[in-house]
Amino acid sequence: MAARDRWEYQRPRTGSCKIAADAPAFILTERGKPYSDKSFTGKFSAWGKAAGITTQCSPHTLRFAAARRLAELGLSLKVIASITGHDSLKEL
Structure with missing residues (x-):
């Protein structure tokens, strides 16, 4: 598997x-x-700050940015939901 x-x-x-x-x-x-979920989120935020990202930086914001970019590329909501792990289109 x-x-x-x-x-x-x-x-x-x-x-x-x-x-x-x-x-x-x-x-x-x-x-x-x-990493645990909590420690990875903290580390991800620290990596963002170290990279000079001044806005909120978390795994969730990365997921959101990916979904937005996929939409800009013209992918359907169904495909975006599948790629980003959303269970329904309502979550997008």
């Missing part, structure tokens, strides 16, 4: 994202361990 498939399988329909315990991590801490 691919990592994305394991993630989709484990993701509850509440909108929160839970990664399967055995899913491989591809972004690791300095100690080689997977």
Whole structure:
């Protein structure tokens, strides 16, 4: 089973994202361990500040920016929802 498939399988329909315990991590801490949701959000924000981004920077804003760019490219809402992991078009 691919990592994305394991993630989709484990993701509850509440909108929160839970990664399967055995899913491989591809972004690791300095100690080689997977980030927790909270620590990754904090680190992501710090990376944004270090890159000179002055507006809010979080995984969610990246997801929003990706959805917006896909819309600008002319993709349908259904395709955008599928790519960004939204369960319904109402979430876009």
